Amino acid sequence: xxxxxxxxxxxxxxxxxxxxxxxxxxxxxxxxxxxxxxxxxxxxxxxxxxxxxxxxxxxxxxxxxxxxxxxxxxxxxxxxxxxxxxxxxxxxxxxxxxxxxxxxxxxxxxxxxxxxxxxxxxxxxxxxxxxxxxxxxxxxxxxxxxxxxxxxxxxxxxxxxxx
Amino acid sequence: xxxxxxxxxxxxxxxxxxxxxxxxxxxxxxxxxxxxxxxxxxxxxxxxxxxxxxxxxxxxxxxxxxxxxxxxxxxxxxxxxxxxxxxxxxxxxxxxxxxxxxxxxxxxxxxxxxxxxxxxxxxxxxxxxxxxxxxxxxxxxxxxxxxxxxxxxxxxxxxxxxxxxxxxxxxxxxxxxxxxxxxxxxxxxxxxxxxxxxxxxxxxxxxxxxxxxxxxxxxxxxxxxxxxxxxxxxxxxxxxxxxxxxxxxxxxxxxxxxxxxxxxxxxxxxxxxxxxxxxxxxxxxxxxxxxxxxxxxxxxxxxxxxxxxxxxxxxxxxxxxxxxxxxxxxxxxxxxxxxxxxxxxxxxxxxxxxxxxxxxxxxxxxxxxxxxxxxxxxxxxxxxxxxxxxxxxxxxxxxxxxxxxxxxxxxxxxxxxxxxxxxxxxxxxxxxxxxxxxxxxxxxxxxxxxxxxxxxxxxxxxxxxxxxxxxxxxxxxxxxxxxxxxxxxxxxxxxxxxxxxxxxxxxxxxxxxxxxxxxxxxxxxxxxxxxxxxxxxxxxxxxxxxxxxxxxxxxxxxxxxx
Numbered sequence: 001x002x003x004x005x006x007x008x009x010x011x012x013x014x015x016x017x018x019x020x021x022x023x024x025x026x027x028x029x030x031x032x033x034x035x036x037x038x039x040x041x042x043x044x045x046x047x048x049x050x051x052x053x054x055x056x057x058x059x060x061x062x063x064x065x066x067x068x069x070x071x072x073x074x075x076x077x078x079x080x081x082x083x084x085x086x087x088x089x090x091x092x093x094x095x096x097x098x099x100x101x102x103x104x105x106x107x108x109x110x111x112x113x114x115x116x117x118x119x120x121x122x123x124x125x126x127x128x129x130x131x132x133x134x135x136x137x138x139x140x141x142x143x144x145x146x147x148x149x150x151x152x153x154x155x156x157x158x159x160x161x162x163x
Numbered sequence: 164x165x166x167x168x169x170x171x172x173x174x175x176x177x178x179x180x181x182x183x184x185x186x187x188x189x190x191x192x193x194x195x196x197x198x199x200x201x202x203x204x205x206x207x208x209x210x211x212x213x214x215x216x217x218x219x220x221x222x223x224x225x226x227x228x229x230x231x232x233x234x235x236x237x238x239x240x241x242x243x244x245x246x247x248x249x250x251x252x253x254x255x256x257x258x259x260x261x262x263x264x265x266x267x268x269x270x271x272x273x274x275x276x277x278x279x280x281x282x283x284x285x286x287x288x289x290x291x292x293x294x295x296x297x298x299x300x301x302x303x304x305x306x307x308x309x310x311x312x313x314x315x316x317x318x319x320x321x322x323x324x325x326x327x328x329x330x331x332x333x334x335x336x337x338x339x340x341x342x343x344x345x346x347x348x349x350x351x352x353x354x355x356x357x358x359x360x361x362x363x364x365x366x367x368x369x370x371x372x373x374x375x376x377x378x379x380x381x382x383x384x385x386x387x388x389x390x391x392x393x394x395x396x397x398x399x400x401x402x403x404x405x406x407x408x409x410x411x412x413x414x415x416x417x418x419x420x421x422x423x424x425x426x427x428x429x430x431x432x433x434x435x436x437x438x439x440x441x442x443x444x445x446x447x448x449x450x451x452x453x454x455x456x457x458x459x460x461x462x463x464x465x466x467x468x469x470x471x472x473x474x475x476x477x478x479x480x481x482x483x484x485x486x487x488x489x490x491x492x493x494x495x496x497x498x499x500x501x502x503x504x505x506x507x508x509x510x511x512x513x514x515x516x517x518x519x520x521x522x523x524x525x526x527x528x529x530x531x532x533x534x535x536x537x538x539x540x541x542x543x544x545x546x547x548x549x550x551x552x553x554x555x556x557x558x559x560x561x562x563x564x565x566x567x568x569x570x571x572x573x574x575x576x577x578x579x580x581x582x583x584x585x586x587x588x589x590x591x592x593x594x595x596x597x598x599x600x601x602x603x604x605x606x607x608x609x610x611x612x613x614x615x616x617x618x619x620x621x622x623x624x625x626x627x628x629x630x631x632x633x634x635x636x637x638x639x640x641x642x643x644x645x646x647x648x649x650x651x652x653x654x655x656x657x658x659x660x661x662x663x664x665x666x667x668x669x670x671x672x673x674x675x676x677x678x679x680x681x682x683x684x685x686x687x688x689x690x691x692x693x694x695x696x697x698x699x700x701x702x703x704x705x706x707x708x709x710x711x712x713x714x715x716x717x718x719x720x721x722x723x724x725x
Contacts, residue, residue, distance in 0.1 A: 016337050018357050020330035020624060021642065025210035028638045029217065030194060035641045127197040130207035131326075131333040 006073045006112060008136050010050050010123055016133035019046045023125035023134060027110075030124040034108035037125060038099060050125065050134075051076070051097045051110035059109075062092030068109070078109040171198065172552040174212045175263070175534040176633070177624070178459035178544030179310060179331050181208055183215060185554050193220055193555070204311050204335045210638070211624045217636040218533060219555055223518055226559025229528040240560040241570065243512075243527050247486065248574040250510040250527075255482035256282060260564065261489025262289040262467030265539020265551060268564035269467055270584040272488060273474040275568050278577045284482065287471035288490040292437050292711045293464040296429035296457060299441020302597035306454035307546035308424055314338040316453055318347040318420035320380070322373055322440055323428030324356030328622045329458040332426060336361070347416035351376050353433055353619050353713075354691050355684055364413035370619045370689060370713040371609035372403035373434040376410060377443035378605070383414035386446045391604030392439060402608055423451035428458040432620030432694055432703050435606050435712025442600055457544040462534070466542035470584070472593040484510045488564040489531060491519035491631070494697050514567055517635050520697075530561035537563030540584055548589050606712070611688060615715035616654060618668065618702055620694035621647075634695070646696040648677035648718065651685040658718060665721040668692065670714045673701040676721065690718060 024037040039046045057076040060068045067082035068089050078089075089107055090098045098107055113123035121127065122136040167187045174181040182205060184196040193216035195208060228243035229235050238246075250256075256279075260272040269287060276285030289297075313319070313335040326333045339346050340361070350362035351373050359365040368376055378392050379399035396414065400407040417423060425448040429437040441457075448455045459465065470476075485508045493505070505511070505524060513521045514529035522528055534541070538553035565582035572580045611617040625639045626632070633639060648666055660666055662681045667674055668690070675698035685691065692699045703714055 016333070018326040018330050018333045020209055020326070020333075020357075022208065022210045022213060022330060022624075024642065025213040025638050026195070026208070028641070029213055032192075033637050035638075124197075127206075128195075128208050128213060130209050130331040132207075132337055 006075060006114070006117055007138050008117075009053055009139050010112070010126055011135045011137055011139070012047065012050065013133045013135065014047060016131050017047050018131045018133070020130060021048070022128050022130055023048050023050070026124040026128035030113065031108065036108045036110055048125070049095070049097055051112075052095060053110070053112055058092040058094055059089035059098060062088045064088055073114065075112045075114050076109065077111045077114075078107055083107060167193065167555050169552045169554060172535060172554055173541075173549050174208065174215065175265075175462035175541050175551045176211045176215075177329060177462055178457065178464055179329055180462075180541065180543040180547065180549050181205065181212055181331055183208060183212055185216060202311050204314055204338060205331070207331060207334065209330045209624050211633050214633050214636045214638065215535060215554075217638070218516070218632060219535060221517060221635065223635065224558050224561070225515055225517060225522065225528065225530045226561050227530055228560060231526050231528060240530065240562070243529060244567065244570050245574055247510070247512045247527050248571060250484045250512075251282060251575065254484045254509065256284070256484040256486065257481040258283050258285040258486045259488065259490060259492060260285065260287050262287050262293070262461045262464050263534070264463065264467075264489050264564050265534055265537065265541055266463060266466045266470060266584040266589055267539045267582045268488070268537070268568070269463075269470050271565040271568040271580065271582050273470060273476055274580055275572050275577070276476070277474070278572065278580065279575070285474075285476050287467045287476050288492065289464055289467055290431065290460045292429035292431050293459045293461055294468060295711065296427060296437040296441040297459075297465060297468045298595050299438040299443070299600065300427070300445050300455060300457060301593050302438075302595040302600055303442045303445020303449065304592065305445030305449045308454035308456045309545045309547060310335055310456060312454070313424045313426070313456065316420070316422045316424035318417050318451070319349070319424045319426065320417060320444070320447060321348070321350045321358055321362075321426045321428070322352070322377070322444060323430050323433060323458070324352055324354065324358050324622060325426050325428040325458045326358040327356055328428060328430075328460075328624055330624060332456070332458065347420070349413045349417060353689070354621060354686075356621065364409075364416055366403075366405060366410065366413055367686070368403035368405060369608065370433065370617050371435045371606070374436050374439040374443060375399040375605060376403050376405070377440060377447065379410055380414045380417065381443050381447050381450070383411070384418055384447055384450045386450050390601040392443070392601050394605070417447075417451065420451045420453070423448055423453035425453065425455045426458060427455060429711075430620055430622055430694070431700070431711050432618065432692075432713055433711075435609060437711055438600055439605070442597060459544045463541035465544060465546065466540070466548075466589050469542065469589055469591065469593055473588045473591075481508055483508060485512070487511070487513045487521055487525075488567065489514060491515070491521045493520040493524055494631070514564060516561070517632055529567055530559060531567070532557035532561045532563050536561070537565075539563070540586070540589065542589050548586060609713045611715040615717055616650070616688055616690040617713045618670065618690050618692055618716040619713045620703075621649070621691045623693065623695050626695050631695070631697075646675070646677040646693040646699045647680050649680040649682060649685050649691040650718070651687045651689070652681055652683050653687050654690070655679065655681040658720065659723065660718070660720050666718050667721055668699075668702055668716045668718050670702040670716045672704055672714065675699045675702055690716060
């Protein structure tokens with residue numbers, strides 16, 4: 001791992017996810033009882049929506065109080081002391097990771113378990129995942145992995161429906 | 164700060180016995196962590212396992228004894244035990260021991276009953292579905308499979324929604340699929356659950372017909388002497404709502420296996436005869452050189468079952484004094500049955516780790532340690548005898564159930580008792596008569612009466628029900644605080660029910676409220692309800708009758724008259 005930047009991200013292999021919500025539970029208890037991971041609630045599937053840790057994060061750009069910020073390792077985080085729960089980041093996030101429901105908790109935000117990652121461990125959600133659906137890997141390697149093969153089984157007419 | 168004694172242990176919140184690590188931050192917080200020194204296929208912890216630290220440090224822990232007369236008062240544990248011993252001296256007593264407790268505690272309770280000279284009758288509480296499926300598996304004499312060895316099979320048969328309640332089992336199944344994406348994976352379930360979406364042959368059967376389908380598969384695989392259980396493929400397919408070709412194709416896919424792995428998840432509200440399902444699953448696995456893994460609700464269900472069988476423990480009717488160690492018996496009985504049972508009891512002593520409905524009805528409250536505190540031996544659903552190490556000291560005066568029993572024995576003048584267990588009993592498969600089981604034949608296919616839908620259950624790793632241990636933790640309360648009833652669009656429309664409506668479900672056993680989810684994929688005539696909630700569990704008949712099948716329910720929108 002480069003000391004300047006955390007290259008890896010949390011990747012979800014939808015063809016392995018059994019919707020057990022263990023990731024949400026691990027994240028909750030690892031972040032002092034803050035509900036950070038929530039779940040897509042469609043008729044077909046309930047998979048976790050985990051922060052993509054964008055390199056140019058819209059949540060940071062939209063925050064009027066600099067509560068959302070990106071640190072030197074490119075991890076976007078929230079400073080609870082500065083957050084006024086205005087909801088700008090919720091509206092700014094194009095991926096639905098931050099939700100209105102989180103406002104009452106001053107928008108808890110995935111920090112990629114930065115302290116653990118710097119110790120050489122993986123984020124809690126990845127380590128707890130009992131099905132192996134969550135991985136901590138470099139985004140560029142995804143296309144070279146089996147994920148692509150399994151991913152082709154995700155059918156087209158509904159992006160969240162599997163078979 | 165609770166001192167951390169041993170940071171590695173095995174989880175005993177379900178029958179898989181996962182590897183668990185607990186770490187302690189410099190500020191004293193306990194946090195679950197994850198072990199890298201275990202087989203890759205056993206890494207990770209489910210949502211329940213992650214709640215271990217929450218349970219150990221729960222703000223509502225019962226840490227002192229109480230006597231609850233006209234005015235409840237905290238007393239030293241020994242005084243509470245002396246009061247209990249006095250009640251036992253003057254009346255017939257029943258001791259009910261939770262099957263989740265370590266084997267040492269269960270053995271101590273059974274030994275107390277044996278030494279009491281008939282004053283105490285002991286029983287071990289297990290959910291009906293766990294007990295009956297273990298009857299069937301024992302009768303089949305099938306080999307038990309560890310979760311890791313599932314990945315070495317060349318075909319799999321899964322009965323029920325194993326991934327919903329035991330998600331850790333998905334990893335070896337995925338490993339098998341990854342090795343060969345065409346590996347046959349047959350899933351028999353009455354709902355399109357989280358397991359069947361991965362199946363090569365999903366057999367979505369009518370509720371309560373699982374054993375018919377298994378009988379047909381068993382016959383196709385050459386299992387003989389099924390007697391009254393036997394079913395032709397065409398008949399079984401017709402009874403279970405499958406196409407004959409679909410069932411035949413699934414059986415043919417399994418026929419080519421040299422080592423067939425079978426996973427059985429017994430669930431209340433699905434099959435009415437889990438003993439037959441267990442028996443047939445075992446026979447099918449044995450016929451194809453494989454074995455069975457049981458996904459049981461209780462962490463030490465297999466150990467408790469074997470101990471109870473060896474001791475011949477059975478409680479037909481509770482005595483005037485009842486001692487309940489661990490289990491929340493009030494929440495799992497139907498209302499009528501609960502009132503009948505409680506009316507006959509003059510003194511109820513209950514031991515628990517967290518507040519429960521049983522504790523609320525108790526005259527004597529005893530503080531109980533978690534397995535993670537007391538330590539002890541459990542038997543996993545794969546038949547492995549493992550030790551749960553103590554992670555930390557129990558708070559206050561909380562002690563193990565075995566310690567409560569030993570102190571009680573001492574006050575009663577019974578000497579020479581110890582908190583220990585005979586490992587040979589835990590490793591031995593009990594003798595169960597398969598012929599008698601076969602002789603009962605297939606039960607009738609459950610049918611809803613006019614104006615009713617057939618209610619089956621959906622499960623989760625978390626037990627949300629009132630008094631449920633994991634349901635009292637912080638995380639579950641943030642994610643799913645209400646039960647859901649899932650209906651087909653065609654069933655919901657005439658009742659005027661839409662997604663998000665609150666509905667009332669009424670069965671012959673009781674009623675409960677849920678939020679409606681209306682979907683196209685749900686089988687017509689069937690309503691799927693979340694079983695983790697006490698109000699929903701009460702729709703189903705419970706322990707005393709050993710009936711576990713689906714029930715007919717009337718359903719209406721809240722506020723409507725009919």
